[in-house]
Amino acid sequence: xxxxMVGNPNDDALFTLIQTLTELPGPTGHEDAxxxxxxxxxxxxxxxxxxxxxxxxxxxxxxxxxxxxVAHADEICLVIKSxxxxxxxxxxxxxxxxxxxxxRWFMPASQPALVVTGTGTVPAIIATAxxxxxxxxxxxxxxxxxxxxxxxxxxESRADVEALGxxxxxxxxxxxxxxxxxxxxxxxxxxSPWRSRRWSGNAWPVGTGxxxxxxxxxxxxRRTG
Numbered sequence: 001x002x003x004x005m006v007g008n009p010n011d012d013a014l015f016t017l018i019q020t021l022t023e024l025p026g027p028t029g030h031e032d033a034x035x036x037x038x039x040x041x042x043x044x045x046x047x048x049x050x051x052x053x054x055x056x057x058x059x060x061x062x063x064x065x066x067x068x069x070v071a072h073a074d075e076i077c078l079v080i081k082s083x084x085x086x087x088x089x090x091x092x093x094x095x096x097x098x099x100x101x102x103x104r105w106f107m108p109a110s111q112p113a114l115v116v117t118g119t120g121t122v123p124a125i126i127a128t129a130x131x132x133x134x135x136x137x138x139x140x141x142x143x144x145x146x147x148x149x150x151x152x153x154x155x156e157s158r159a160d161v162e163a164l165g166x167x168x169x170x171x172x173x174x175x176x177x178x179x180x181x182x183x184x185x186x187x188x189x190x191x192s193p194w195r196s197r198r199w200s201g202n203a204w205p206v207g208t209g210x211x212x213x214x215x216x217x218x219x220x221x222r223r224t225g
Contacts, residue, residue, distance in 0.1 A: 126172070
């Protein structure tokens with residue numbers, strides 16, 4: 001589904017479809033829920049098969065030029081690297097970290113999240129210490145570090161975290177609700193934040209993206225100086 005190529009966001013069936021797709025958990029390496037949904041949906045179109053590496057394929061058939069539609073099922077995620085005695089889960093990017101700190105465009109603090117376990121998902125919040133704790137305006141820290149962020153599960157200890165089936169290595173994904181925004185947009189999580197930012201002009205790359213009416217393009221940047 002390309003960002004900016006949506007029909008009428010006010011259509012209930014279209015909204016329900018987008019809501020279903022955007023709220024399916026699919027962190028890299030654990031795309032089963034997405035793949036299962038696709039395989040079931042495509043079963044009425046033709047022969048569906050799944051490869052050993054997790055690809056879901058369907059051959060529709062018909063006449064005319066051959067056409068292949070390709071898309072990925074996973075979404076950007078974090079991974080739990082450690083759990084404190086107080087039950088805070090510290091995170092690390094699953095993707096290649098070239099900066100040693102969250103990049104400028106990455107602002108996950110206070111975002112609702114899901115921790116993906118071997119048996120399901122657990123709701124959480126991606127948190128950071130308040131300004132009063134880190135020094136407020138007098139703090140000399142210029143940017144967040146990975147150790148400033150943690151996943152808050154609402155529990156009190158490492159044992160509580162382990163009882164939920166959560167441990168280092170579990171994936172963490174964003175979980176904002178999918179909702180309508182104005183007359184022509186739908187906002188929620190997205191599997192391709194960079195692409196959505198490019199097409200919608202209003203999709204911030206923290207797992208929150210927006211889908212706009214068909215044919216809409218963002219305004220060009222003004223040149224100054």
